[in-house]
Amino acid sequence: MSFITGVGLTSFGRHEGASTLDLMSRAAELAIADAGLQRDEIDGVLCGYSTVQPHIMLATVFAEHFGITPCYAHAVQVGGATGLAMTMLAHIIVQAGMAKHVLVVSGENRLTGQSRDAAIQALAQVGHPSYEMPLGPTIPAYYGLVASRYMHEYKITEEDLAEFAVLMRSHAADHPGAQFRDRISVADVMASKPVASPLKLLDCCPVSDGGAAFVISRERTGETGVRIRGCAQAHTHQYVTTIPDFDRMGAAISLQRASAQSGLSIADVRYAGIYDSFTITLAMLLEELGLAGRGEAAARVRSGYFSRDGAVPLNTHGGLLSYGHCGVGGAMAHLVEMQLQMTGRAGGRQVKDAGIALLHGDGGVLSSHVSMFLERVR
Template identity: 55%
Template sequence: MQTLAQVGEPAIEVPNGASVPAYYALLASRYLHETGLDADALAEFAVLMRRHAGGHPDAHLREPMTRENALAAKWIAAPLRLSDCCPISDGAVAVVVSAEPGAGTPVRIAGAGQAHRHQHLSAMDSVMNSGAADAARRAFAEAACTVGDIDLLAIYDSFTITLVMLLEELGIAPRGRAIDRLRVGDFGVDGALPLNTHGGLLAFGHSGVAGGLMHLAEASRQLAGRAGERQIAPKTRALFHADGGVLSSHVSLILETA
């Protein structure tokens, strides 16, 4: 944890003792202030990820969690509770990219984009514009499609606030309204736009780089029809997005069935 905290700016942020959850708590506080969203709403994303992880045999946290359970969790860095934070998990994953199609429906990388707007939280201009949208625009342009063509989401979720902010910056929902899409069921496995069907970092687990890459592996499996008993209804195009640092570096990929 001490090593992870070194992502902070070395002259001011790190000497003041901030942890990674504290950095994201600062983001959450500002986001909640600007949108007017109640902090308790974040818990609903934790509950959704736990529900999705419950069906995955390799997930770290598979026990059911209710909204009440999530809100009863201890504070880590207000307004973030333990339920808002991903676990530190062991794990590994590999993705093979080949010119030859694999088993199931062929899946290809149709577009890719990255953006690096700032390095440290104190240099971030706005919590509403971290650079995620820049990465996504490049990926969508290369894939010759728009966010309206996406029917599966694999979005980085180190904290509930990470997930909410990225969903909105990527254009999946207007500012402050990602919670509305969750509440009508859009992000469920049977919804219009299934989100992190393996449970994401918040429940499947976070094992460093492998944790984020698992989102890509899960999206590929679902598109290829290779998810076994967890297979959702057929999808044709997925948006994968991951970030590094404190919303510092962003990578978007568009996957589509061939």
């Protein structure tokens, strides 16, 4: 058994003069205080990678910088799925008795600390070194290819994809830490700059500075506990040219495994935090996870199903598409928001029922998947 006992999140956007370690430290300090702990009570540290500070021992570099001496320290690298993969590992570590309180932390000054060309080159490394990278594609280009195929298969339109960007922006409008808070329309998305057909600028997450952290503990420390009921992974491919089955990318597999472990199903879910690097990412994952039928997720958005007062509120902080994306910490913000919702601390964003939640992370080009069920315990 494990609990998410504390969370910390910086605003996302531009943090001039703040390094990767600075942003990690800010988020970590918030999470530890939120858990009601002192720094010396943290006996495990897991951190994500940083493209701005690609140190081969980032976990111990951070521990020294932050002033702690954990008995367990480890850095993890699974692309956008890293945040949930670290959460799963922390869950295993505390269950095994190897640590009592594990700090999961990541942050990056990707917006102010890295040039545009350097960021593009770093992220393009997910492509095959012989068959994809020499052709010059970027991450948006890979997802543009996937979007074109998916739209053809399931008769989805560009306007359908735009609905997800509009929803995320409407949620971010009420979060003071979001990078983009101005509301947008489908027409705004359609009129935005082309990036990688059919994806346009507002179909893509921004580049951000920011940090996120949380504490995974063996026992709950607050009045309301958020318990990890079950979590699992699936890794079906790495490269976009080797996708084995367009109808089963890996999300359904990790969900099935997490469901078996937790005893919960998609029908039990009352809140969802789903990875949304692009509008197509969110559409495909919602449908593969069973939160909508194939080709039907956009219609559910239009109906209000995923709105704050809908049947399954989704990414109520604005997700990667509007809160922002600072690398590993971007997806970790989904878990921070979920914990706040489950403990009734989301303020004006609070949903009516977040008793059972589903989190799902995606790394690479829908390559690595982590699904996690959580429940509120009073």
